[in-house]
Amino acid sequence: MRTRTRTVHVPGTHTVNGITAPVIRTQQITEPVPPRDWDAIALRAVTGLVVALTLFAVAWSTSSIARLLGGGPIGYLAALVFDAAWIITLGMAYLVRHRPDRRRTVDWVGWVLVAVTVATLAVEGWQTGGPDRAAAGAAVSLIAKALWWSLDRVTRAPLADLDRQWLAARLSQLATRRALVVMELQVAREEARVAALTGSAPPDPDRPRGSTQVDLDPPQVDPAPALESTPARPGPATTAQVSPPQVDPRSTRQVDPTPTPGRPDLHAVPDQVDPDNLDRARQVVADLRRDQVAPSTEQIRKRMGIGRDRARALWLAIQTEEADPARRTA
Template identity: 35%
Template sequence: MKTRTVQRTQLVPHTIDGRTELVLDRYTEDIPVPPRDWDRTILTAVTAGAAAIGAACVVWSTASIGDLLARATVAPAAYAAAAVFDLVWLSCMALEWLARYDHARAAFPRRVGYWALAIAMAAIATHGWIADQLAIGIVGAAVSGLAKTMWTAVLRHHAKPLDDRTQQWVDKQRAEAGGRLAMVAVRRELTRADALVAAERAALSGNVPETVPETPDDEPEDPEPPAAPKPYGPMTITDAVRTAISAGVTEPNAVVRYVRQVADANAKEDSILRTLRMIRKTA
C-alpha cells in the first residue's frame, strides 16, 4: 500500500520551574494514499472534451452565421449577433447544470436550449444553401447538434436523480432558505419605512425647530465663522467630518483643522476633502 508523509501538530504539556503550559509538538505520520479514482478521472476528461467541443462549435457557427448576416449589415455587428445563436443554448445548458438536483426547474432551460439549437442549425444550413454549398451547410449544422448531444450526455451523467420524497424535502429546504433571503430585503424596507414615519411624526409634533430667514439688513457686516464643535474624539475621519458639518463648519480649511484635532493629526488633506465632498453629495 502506498503511503505519504504528512506533518501534524498536537498540544502537549511542557513544564519548566514547576509551571506547566500546553505547547505545540510537531510530528510526522505516514498515511495511506487512496487508489486513483479512474471513474472521476475519466469523467473529468470527458467534461473537458465537451468544453473543447463547445468552444469549437461556437467558433464554427459564429463564422458561418456571421458570414450570412454580413450580407445585410457590417461585419462587426454581424459576427457579434452570430455569437448569440450558440451562446444562448450554451447558457441554457449551464442553467440546466445548476438545476441538476431539481428535474422540474431544469426542464424549462432544457426546452429553450433545444429551440435555440434548432435555430442555430437552421441558420448554418441556410448559409450553406445561399453559398451554393448545401452539403457543407448540413455538415456544419451537425457540428452544433453533436456538441449539444455531447453536453446533454455529460449533464445527465453528472445529474443526481432524487426520489419524490427526497425532492420534496429539498424543495422545502430551498423554500426556507429563499424565505430567509427575502426577509433581508423586507427588513431593510421596513427599517427605511420606520425611519420615514418617525421623521414625519417628529415634524408634525413640532420637534423640528423653525428657521426664520434673515433679511439682508439683519445680517452683520462681518459675520463670524461658526465655532468648531467640541472634540469628542477619538473618532474616524468620516465621523469627524460629519460632526463638523452638523455643527455648521463647512469651510474646507476649518474642517481639515478639526479632523486633525479629533481624529488623526497626520490625516492627509486630500483624504479629508474627498470625504467632505462625498458626504455633501450623499446628504
C-alpha cells in the same frame, strides 16, 4: 498493497534546562496508497473532451454566422450571442438541478436556442456550399450541444419522490422568509419616506401591530410637569410626625372657570376620558414609577399604543387626581 511515505508536522514541546517551549516535530509516516478512482478519472476526461469540442463548435458557428451577417467586429459579436445564450442556459440548468419544474423550463429554452443556431448554420452553409455543407455545418454545433445534454443526464443525481417533496417544502420556507425580509425593508423605506414628507417622526416600533393610529403632528412637550408621589423625608426634629406629600404648587394653580378661547380646560379633562383607559393609564404610571422611569405623555403613549392626544388627556387626568385626592374618590 502499495505504500507510500509521507512527511507530517506534529506540534509538541521541548524542554531544555527545565524550560519548556512549544516546537514542531517532523515525522515520517507510512500509509497505504488508495486505489485509483477510475470513475473520477473518466469523468474528468470526458468533461475535458466535451469542453474542448464545445470550444471548437463555438468558434465554427461564430465564424459561420458572422459571414452570414456581413462580417466585421459587430458581425462577430452578434454571431457570438447565439452560443453565448445557450451557454447561459447551461449555467441556469445547473442552478435549478434540484427543481424539476424550473429545470424543465430552462431545458426547453436551451433546445429552442439550439434549434435557432442550427437553422442559422444550415442557411449559411446552403448559401456558401449547398445542402452538403449546410448539413455538415449544422451538425458541428448540434453534436457539441448533444454531448452536453448526455453528460448532464449521466451525472444528474436522481431524487426520490418523498425527497423531492421535502426539498420543495424547505425551499418554499426559505423563499417565504426571504420575501418577508424584502417586504419589511420596503415597508421601512416607505414609512421613512412618508415621515420625511409629512415632517413627523417615523412610527414607533414599540406600537402594537394592527394599530391604525398615525401620528402626523410633531412631538410636543407636556404642559404640566410630573408630580412627586413620594412623601417628603421628615426632618431630624420631627421624627415622630410625617409631613404630608410635597406637591408642586404649579400643578395646583387656580384655573379660571371660564375657559379661554383656544385653550382647553385642564380640570375638565378627567371627565372626558374613558374610565377603562384611565384605569389602564394609572397602572402604566404605577409600572413606570416602579421601574424608576419618569411618567410622561410619550411613555403612556408607547405603553398603551394610543395617540398622543389621548395619552396627554389621560396623563393630565392622573396628575389632577394626584393633586386633588378628593376628586379621585368622588
